[in-house]
Amino acid sequence: MSNKEVTTGKLIHDHLVKNWDRSDGSTIRDQIAERSKSYRDELIKCVENNKDKVDDDLWIDVQKKEERLFKGKTHRLYFIAKRACPSPTNDQDVFKYNKKDDKIEYIWSVPDVNTCRQMMADPLGVPADQKCLLNFVIDFKEGKLLERAKKLNGETKPSPVIMKG
Numbered sequence: 073m074s075n076k077e078v079t080t081g082k083l084i085h086d087h088l089v090k091n092w093d094r095s096d097g098s099t100i101r102d103q104i105a106e107r108s109k110s111y112r113d114e115l116i117k118c119v120e121n122n123k124d125k126v127d128d129d130l131w132i133d134v135q136k137k138e139e140r141l142f143k144g145k146t147h148r149l150y151f152i153a154k155r156a157c158p159s160p161t162n163d164q165d166v167f168k169y170n171k172k173d174d175k176i177e178y179i180w181s182v183p184d185v186n187t188c189r190q191m192m193a194d195p196l197g198v199p200a201d202q203k204c205l206l207n208f209v210i211d212f213k214e215g216k217l218l219e220r221a222k223k224l225n226g227e228t229k230p231s232p233v234i235m236k237g
Contacts, residue, residue: 111134111149114149114151115132115134115151115167115176116176117151118132118151118152118153119132119153119169119176121153122153123169123171125153126155126171127171128155128171129168129169129170129171129172130153130154130155130168130169130171131153131154131155131156131157131158131166131167131168131169132151132152132153132154132166132167132168132169132176133151133152133153133154133158133164133166134149134150134151134152134164134165134166134167135149135150135152135161135163135164136148136149136150136163136164136184137149137150137163156225157179157220157221157224157225158221159218159221160180160182160212160217160218160221161182162182162183162184162185162188163182163183163184164180164181164182165178165180165181166179166180166181167179168224180208180211180212180217180220181205181208182208182209182212182217183205183209187209188209188212188213191205191206191209192209192210192213195210
């Protein structure tokens with residue numbers, strides 16, 4: 073297992089911990105193991121279903137959406153294949169499928185709005201095992217993730233700014 077896989081697993085773990093519900097008698101470890109396996113399976117399935125549709129690398133934008141019916145309890149993950157690196161947003165993980173090497177590379181994660189606020193409000197209080205996620209949050213807030221996405225997409229000119237009138 074490479075360091076990137078460990079980091080990815082840790083970030084996925086952190087995303088899942090906040091949604092744990094004890095009502096079914098399972099432990100948090102049980103639920104994380106099951107969700108992490110499901111997450112990996114869905115990521116691989118998305119790549120397999122889409123890699124032959126493009127001639128180049130493929131981007132996987134994993135979006136977490138809250139189910140309205142069970143507000144605050146249930147989240148659904150959407151694995152969306154894209155031809156270009158997506159713009160960063162909250163509740164998102166981004167991966168790149170390198171077609172030449174047949175490998176999936178972890179790019180970044182941005183947690184939900186509240187987690188971002190908490191981390192930015194007290195960056196020194198963020199546990200050591202979440203420093204990588206904190207760095208992504210800081211880069212997201214400072215616009216560096218967007219700059220990175222544009223660079224990965226080959227965009228060389230700054231985007232025009234639309235002024236509110």
